[in-house]
Amino acid sequence: MKALSKLIPDDLKETIKLLINYIYPRNITCIICDNPIKLNNSYSLCKNCYEELYFILDGCHKCGKPIVNFNFERESLITCNYCYNKTFYFDKVISCIAYNNVSKKLILDYKYKNKTYLCKYIVQIMKEKFLLEEIQADYILFVPLHKKRLKKRGFNQSERIANKLSELLDIPVLDCIDRVKNTKRLYNMNKKTREKELKNGFKVKDNIYLIKNKNVILIDDIFTTGSTVNEISKILKINLVSNIYVFTLLTTYANVYIKE
Numbered sequence: 001m002k003a004l005s006k007l008i009p010d011d012l013k014e015t016i017k018l019l020i021n022y023i024y025p026r027n028i029t030c031i032i033c034d035n036p037i038k039l040n041n042s043y044s045l046c047k048n049c050y051e052e053l054y055f056i057l058d059g060c061h062k063c064g065k066p067i068v069n070f071n072f073e074r075e076s077l078i079t080c081n082y083c084y085n086k087t088f089y090f091d092k093v094i095s096c097i098a099y100n101n102v103s104k105k106l107i108l109d110y111k112y113k114n115k116t117y118l119c120k121y122i123v124q125i126m127k128e129k130f131l132l133e134e135i136q137a138d139y140i141l142f143v144p145l146h147k148k149r150l151k152k153r154g155f156n157q158s159e160r161i162a163n164k165l166s167e168l169l170d171i172p173v174l175d176c177i178d179r180v181k182n183t184k185r186l187y188n189m190n191k192k193t194r195e196k197e198l199k200n201g202f203k204v205k206d207n208i209y210l211i212k213n214k215n216v217i218l219i220d221d222i223f224t225t226g227s228t229v230n231e232i233s234k235i236l237k238i239n240l241v242s243n244i245y246v247f248t249l250l251t252t253y254a255n256v257y258i259k260e
Contacts, residue, residue, distance in 0.1 A: 030044065030045055030046035030049055031043070031044045031045060031106065031118060031121060032045060032046075032049045032102060032105050032106055032109075033046060033048070033049055035048070035049075043121045043124060043125060044121055049102055052100065052101075052102040052103075053097050053098075053100075053102060053103055054066070054097060054098040054100065054103075055096065055097055056095055056096060056097065056098060056251070059093075059094075059095060059251070060080040060082070060083055060093075061092065062080075062083045062088060062092060062093070063080065063082055063083045063088070063093050063223070063226060063251075064092070064093035064094055064095040064223065064246075064248075064251055065080055065082050065093075065095070065223070065251050065252065065253060066098050066251075066253055067080040067081075088226065088230055088233070089230055089233035089234045089236075089237050089244070090218065090226075090229060090230060090233040090244040090245070090246050091243045091244050091245060092135075092243075092244075092245050092246070093223055093226070093229075093245075093246040093247075093248070093251070094129060094130070094133055094135075094245060094246070094247045094248070095223050095247075095248045095249070095250060095251035096125050096126055096129040096248070096249050096250070097125070097249060097250050097251075098250070098251060098252075098253060099222065099224075099250045099251060099252045099253070103249075103250050104250075106118065106122070106249075107122075107221055107222060107249060107250055110122065110157060110221075111153070111157045111221065112153075114154070116155065116160065119157075119160050119161060119164055120164070122161060122249050123161055123164040123165050123168065125249065126161070126165060126247065126249060127165060127168045127169065130165075130169065130217075130247065135215075135245055136215060137171055137215045137216055137217045137245060138171070138211065138214040138215050138216065139171065139172055139173070139174040139210070139211055139214060139216045139217070140162045140165060140166050140169075140171050140172065140173045140174070140216070140217045140219060141162070141173075141174055141175075141176060141177060141211075141216050141217065141218045141219065141232075141236075142156065142158040142159045142161070142162040142173070142175075142177075142218070142219040142220075143158045143177075143218065143219065143220045143228055143229065143232065144156065144158075144159075144175075144177050144178060144179040144202070145158075145159075145179060146179045146180075146181070147179075157221050158219045158220050158221055159173075159175075159219075161219050161221070161249075162219040165219070171217070174207065174210060174211060174216075175205070175207075176204055176205045176207050176208050176210070176211065177202055177203075177204060177205065177232055177235075177236075178202065178203050178204070178205055179201060179202055180200075180201065180202065180203050181200065181201035181202075199231070201231060202231060202232050202235055203235070204235055204236075204239055208239050211236070211239070211241050212239065212240045212241070213240060213241075213242050214241060214242055215241075215242050215243040215244075215245070216236070216241055216243070216244055216245070217245050217246075217247050218232060218233065218236075218244055218245065218246045218247065219247055219248070220246065220247075220248045221248060221249055221250065222248055222249070222250045222251065222252075223246065223248040223250070223251040223252070224251075224252050226246075229246045233246070
């Protein structure tokens with residue numbers, strides 16, 4: 001092997017090394033900031049990035065957001081400020097980490113910089129959170145992309161998470177929802193505008209009968225207003241799905257104060 005190595009030019013050796021590291025990254029640097037780490041660091045994160053992540057243990061029982069109360073005006077705080085006076089068709093949201101500058105970089109690099117290997121670590125976090133919740137599900141679903149956006153991006157980030165999570169949890173994935181409307185990007189829209197943009201944006205496929213009276217997990221990457229998963233949940237409930245557990249890596253803070 002050493003004799004063979006001597007026959008390979010140094011520049012070709014370096015090219016081969018870079019190619020191997022790209023295909024099989026060893027993650028000896030932090031997956032968020034690229035600082036050096038030990039191979040056994042949790043989720044391949046450095047200490048600084050890990051400590052900047054807020055892992056959600058006691059989120060709202062409905063929307064999953066970290067609960068932030070700004071006063072004691074309501075005698076009984078049954079739910080968080082975000083859920084208050086809202087109607088959701090899903091039964092519960094489970095989110096793993098609060099959205100901030102560090103967690104945002106993780107999901108944006110995965111979605112838009114083609115760092116698909118990050119899915120492995122995202123799913124590892126989501127698996128641990130799912131097991132803590134102790135819920136039972138018959139199928140895993142995912143938020144679909146419109147075919148034009150799927151062609152442009154090359155992959156559906158939620159579908160990839162769903163497939164990897166399915167392998168770890170031994171729960172089958174069912175592709176039963178189609179995105180029929182190529183919606184505009186939603187990140188800069190408020191909740192009302194998002195709901196208008198998403199209206200009639202999804203339809204069920206012929207295999208929807210498989211989840212009648214079943215419990216399902218609906219995978220998305222980030223829960224912000226919940227408009228997308230709520231629109232999907234509405235058509236799932238129409239088709240007699242029993243319980244819908246929305247499951248995301250990130251969620252934004254419920255920091256909107258609702259006046260009574």
